[in-house]
Amino acid sequence: MPLFRHAEFVTSIAKPAGLPAAKGPEIAFVGRSNAGKSSAINALVGHTRLAYVSKTPGRTQLLNLFRTPAGLYLVDLPGFGYAKVPEAIRRGWAELIERYLREREALVGLIHIMDVRHPLTALDRQLLDWFLPSGKPVHILLSKADKLSRGARAATVVQVRRALAAWEGQVTVQAFSALSKLGVEEAEAVVQGWLAGVLPETA
Template sequence: MPLFQNATFHISAHKLSELPPPAGVEVAFAGRSNAGKSSALNTLANHNRLAFVSKQPGRTQLINFFSLGNDRFLVDLPGYGYAKVPEAMRKHWQLTLASYLSQRPCIGGLVLVMDCRHPLTPLDRQMLDWYSPSGKPIHALLTKSDKLSRQAANQTLQQVRKELEANWGNCSVQLFSSLKKQGVEEAETVIGRWLFTPEDDVPDAVA
């Protein structure tokens, strides 16, 4: 059974004051608009509609918490970088995301979702700069890997790994395809280790 099979919607927040009290462990998912973040969450949870998927970028405009039980949460952050978002909203989310990533004490790790055809954009680098001073782990999902040949995808993987290690440290990276269901077990293993301790009743995927 997929590690996040039992994920259920918990709460949405528009601003930091609406976040639930910091408790347990949260794994945050961040990514540029239309990078495949919501699709990746749905694939990991084996659920078609856990996170809203739209062909129109910029639709995720709230911080959405999905509960795994026992104060363990997946947190879907608003997509960034969509040009048609009003300037006031862009500034609001820039401040909110920066504050959440740098100040939230219960984040166990950041999953940075990037389209493998366009990785490490300036805004992706900004997210890494906000989060990396925490010293907590970062895992990059290079989504839509089915859009590239195997050789091109692996070249991108190596280039991104090299840059992450050189500039931000404590990073891992993998190829991922929601369409082909590729990379799911690898992602489950990494994220599961952030969420669960050896004392927890951990699903087989992260044992």
């Protein structure tokens, strides 16, 4: 069975204090508002509406947990950056993201979604510079890859890898399209590697 398939919703959290005790390894999904994060999660799990998709930035307003049959937890974090919400709410999202990424011992690795047409924005770099010293792996999905030609998206993957060469071995990069399902198997293989020996199916 594919690693992410048949994931089911567990709970939503608005504040760090609401996080439940961890019951298995967790993979977190993060990205700028409107980068295609929810669509990427839906493509990976094979479900059209598990994670809410909207063309309006900032619609993922809570930390959402999903569980796969294998016992892996997927954590959909609020999008960061531009969102049509009050500043106080944006600050609350930032605190929720930061507390989770800094303190959650069950967190195995981070999947960072970026729009392939606008990768490594200042906010993306800020998050990576803050998180990578943790030593945990980061896999970058360059989403909406169907918007570019094969050559252009391959060039962008190379560009991003070179920009993050200092973190080689900890950061991996690939093109991804929720629409065409490009890169779904590659993303699963990367996470399988993170979980080797952690879940029975990945041992």
